[in-house]
Amino acid sequence: MRKLAEHNIPLREASITQVHSVLRDGNPLIVHTSMFANALASLANPKQQQQWVPLAEKNRIIGTYAQTEIGHGTFVRGLETTAIFDPETKEFVLHSPTITSTKWWPGGLGKTANAAIVMAQLYTQGKCYGPHPFFVQLRDFDTHHSLPGVILGEIGPRLGINSQDNGYLRFDHYRIPRTNMLMRHSQVLEDGSYVKPIHNKLSYGTMVWTRVAIVHSCSKKLACAVTIATRYSAVRHQSELVPGKPEPQILEYQTQQYKLLPHIASVFAILFSASSVLRMQRNVAASISKGNVELLPELHILSCAMKALSSQDSTQGIETCRLACGGHGYIASSGLPSLYTSTTCTITYEGENTVLLLQVARYLIKSYRAGLEGLPVLPSVMYLTAPSAMHQSPPLSNQALIEAFRISSANLVKETESRLCRQFNLEQNFHYAWNRCSVALVHCAELHSRYYMCEKFLSTVESIRASDRVRSVLQDLCRLYLIHHITLNQGHFLRSGTLSGVDLSTLEEEMYELLAKLRPQAVPLVDAFDFRDELLGSTLGAWDGRVYERLYEEAQKSPLNKTDVSKAYHKYLQPLMKSNL
Numbered sequence: 106m107r108k109l110a111e112h113n114i115p116l117r118e119a120s121i122t123q124v125h126s127v128l129r130d131g132n133p134l135i136v137h138t139s140m141f142a143n144a145l146a147s148l149a150n151p152k153q154q155q156q157w158v159p160l161a162e163k164n165r166i167i168g169t170y171a172q173t174e175i176g177h178g179t180f181v182r183g184l185e186t187t188a189i190f191d192p193e194t195k196e197f198v199l200h201s202p203t204i205t206s207t208k209w210w211p212g213g214l215g216k217t218a219n220a221a222i223v224m225a226q227l228y229t230q231g232k233c234y235g236p237h238p239f240f241v242q243l244r245d246f247d248t249h250h251s252l253p254g255v256i257l258g259e260i261g262p263r264l265g266i267n268s269q270d271n272g273y274l275r276f277d278h279y280r281i282p283r284t285n286m287l288m289r290h291s292q293v294l295e296d297g298s299y300v301k302p303i304h305n306k307l308s309y310g311t312m313v314w315t316r317v318a319i320v321h322s323c324s325k326k327l328a329c330a331v332t333i334a335t336r337y338s339a340v341r342h343q344s345e346l347v348p349g350k351p352e353p354q355i356l357e358y359q360t361q362q363y364k365l366l367p368h369i370a371s372v373f374a375i376l377f378s379a380s381s382v383l384r385m386q387r388n389v390a391a392s393i394s395k396g397n398v399e400l401l402p403e404l405h406i407l408s409c410a411m412k413a414l415s416s417q418d419s420t421q422g423i424e425t426c427r428l429a430c431g432g433h434g435y436i437a438s439s440g441l442p443s444l445y446t447s448t449t450c451t452i453t454y455e456g457e458n459t460v461l462l463l464q465v466a467r468y469l470i471k472s473y474r475a476g477l478e479g480l481p482v483l484p485s486v487m488y489l490t491a492p493s494a495m496h497q498s499p500p501l502s503n504q505a506l507i508e509a510f511r512i513s514s515a516n517l518v519k520e521t522e523s524r525l526c527r528q529f530n531l532e533q534n535f536h537y538a539w540n541r542c543s544v545a546l547v548h549c550a551e552l553h554s555r556y557y558m559c560e561k562f563l564s565t566v567e568s569i570r571a572s573d574r575v576r577s578v579l580q581d582l583c584r585l586y587l588i589h590h591i592t593l594n595q596g597h598f599l600r601s602g603t604l605s606g607v608d609l610s611t612l613e614e615e616m617y618e619l620l621a622k623l624r625p626q627a628v629p630l631v632d633a634f635d636f637r638d639e640l641l642g643s644t645l646g647a648w649d650g651r652v653y654e655r656l657y658e659e660a661q662k663s664p665l666n667k668t669d670v671s672k673a674y675h676k677y678l679q680p681l682m683k684s685n686l
């Protein structure tokens with residue numbers, strides 16, 4: 106917090122800095138600095154902001170975002186916590202009517218937060234208006250005791266991020282003033298009448314914002330992992346590449362280069378896509394302030410797509426980096442296990458990936474159908490029904506590969522839409538037909554998202570003007586990324602006829618050449634991420650390469666090494682050894 110203040114970083118921008126990496130096993134303030142701060146900024150009206158933002162900025166109020174319940178995470182419309190307006194007292198009564206309505210998971214809720222943005226079903230004048238956000242004080246601001254009517258606790262150990270005190274929360278007819286409903290987009294007036302928002306998903310805005318922040322943070326996490334694994338691969342010597350010759354750096358093995366270089370490329374692909382979505386988000390936020398919500402669906406879909414792809418890619422990449430470090434990748438002091446556990450959760454939180462990809466697919470199918478009917482569609486999906494442009498670029502050039510992605514994606518959407526129609530004809534029910542096509546629909550969403558990411562990588566690299574040599578290395582890296590993802594998805598390209606078997610063999614051969622060409626750039630590339638050793642926190646990945654010394658030094662800190670003979674020897678081992686069991 107002191108660092109943020111020193112650098113004049115507003116609270117709600119803290120989560121896209123490296124500040125939370127200072128803590129190894131989760132940050133109990135991350136939801137306060139990200140979702141809570143953003144919910145106040147985007148869902149509270151100016152008067153409410155004046156009241157709460159300065160207190161949150163000064164950390165007098167420490168908040169969390171309490172939406173998920175034991176019974177419902179994905180299906181937000183199914184939340185059970187109620188906020189019933191009482192016109193007599195001009196208050197809302199918050200209540201948790203069932204066990205499944207218990208709020209469950211919010212970060213920092215267990216012990217740290219004294220307030221929360223609570224999503225609850227809004228009832229007024231006898232009618233339910235769906236989930237809405239409320240500012241709720243949970244603990245006394247001086248003593249930190251939970252307030253009467255509020256039942257709070259921590260949910261217990263998790264796979265990782267165990268310093269984050271994820272919590273549970275129940276309300277027992279707990280009253281809050283009417284003015285605690287966040288009223289920027291929708292309101293309940295004193296007489297209980299409800300004023301609608303200009304778009305009925307504006308109250309989901311904090312989730313959209315956080316998905317964008319997650320994309321950015323995934324590229325940082327993956328950058329940490331590739332830095333550790335690449336530096337280690339330059340220090341580690343193992344086996345014989347040529348019999349009788351000295352043991353080479355493991356980075357000389359083509360298989361090792363294949364494990365690392367595509368993930369170094371992935372850091373850039375995710376980062377450039379994140380920047381593009383962030384720009385769009387800023388534009389949409391500015392438009393919403395002027396009452397224009399036209400681009401909100403596009404932002405929602407793009408943030409779902411990029412959150413899903415980046416969390417999946419970074420988690421897989423980090424695990425590959427861990428495996429690439431052999432046994433030493435399994436030791437906690439390598440930093441890789443905690444990077445993995447703090448990244449794999451991004452697949453689940455802020456919208457489980459499959460669910461988000463199905464949102465993307467819904468948009469693709471709707472846009473495809475609209476395009477066929479000649480109705481207007483938004484820019485990112487115009488290609489679904491636009492004529493193909495495959496022959497305009499030289500064969501297998503970067504542009505041709507992007508076109509191959511685009512056409513394959515359009516082809517898959519077309520094929521899946523036909524399947525959906527056939528299934529609908531059989532079932533006579535759109536929802537059942539949708540479910541029966543949902544694996545294929547997820548594949549459509551993945552390919553569309555990959556196309557977007559490849560396109561952003563290429564267009565960003567080509568726009569670099571500062572240095573020819575930097576651009577040249579990034580061009581090679583981008584080329585490797587494109588070919589790598591084509592080889593992983595060969596079937597789609599063969600099915601669409603955009604690439605032949607011969608093309609794929611040619612590309613595969615080029616990929617192996619690129620691995621060798623980029624090998625000398627591997628260490629400079631990760632050094633350029635410029636992580637301080639303190640932030641990386643890894644015995645394997647420190648700048649000076651003293652891997653073995655650091656591993657040995659770190660082992661000395663193990664509590665078991667404080668004494669030569671442990672207590673357990675006297676208590677258990679010695680009796681066992683003497684027991685003749």
Ligand SMILES: CCCCCCCCCCCCCC(=O)SCCNC(=O)CCNC(=O)[C@H](O)C(C)(C)COP(=O)(O)OP(=O)(O)OC[C@H]1O[C@@H](n2cnc3c(N)ncnc32)[C@H](O)[C@@H]1OP(=O)(O)O
Nearest residue numbers: 120139172178179180181306309318319322405454455456
């Ligand atoms: C690594 C460190 C990270 C650091 C960074 C900070 C991290 C901080 C830590 C974070 C810790 C983790 C913190 C947490 O985890 S906080 C909890 C996060 N929870 C979720 O993300 C829940 C996920 N579920 C949903 O968002 C909704 O229920 C979905 C979207 C699945 C369906 O929803 P619903 O059932 O209501 O809708 P529908 O399917 O009938 O669709 C109806 C229409 O609505 C459109 N629509 C839907 N949504 C939006 C939207 N948002 N803007 C604009 N439009 C939207 C949709 O396209 C469709 O349009 P159309 O097709 O009809 O035209």
Ligand SMILES: Cc1cc2nc3c(=O)[nH]c(=O)nc-3n(C[C@H](O)[C@H](O)[C@H](O)COP(=O)(O)OP(=O)(O)OC[C@H]3O[C@@H](n4cnc5c(N)ncnc54)[C@H](O)[C@@H]3O)c2cc1C
Nearest residue numbers: 170171172173177178179210211212450454455456457459
């Ligand atoms: C570390 C961590 C931190 C979190 N922090 C917060 C927080 O601060 N605040 C907060 O409110 N919440 C938080 N959450 C909760 C998180 O947002 C939810 O766990 C997440 O949205 C997924 O919901 P769920 O757990 O209900 O999973 P479910 O929706 O039950 O998913 C289970 C399975 O069902 C599938 N499924 C569900 N619906 C569909 C569908 N329509 N179509 C196809 N398949 C489907 C999913 O794909 C998945 O395979 C956190 C969770 C974690 C793990």
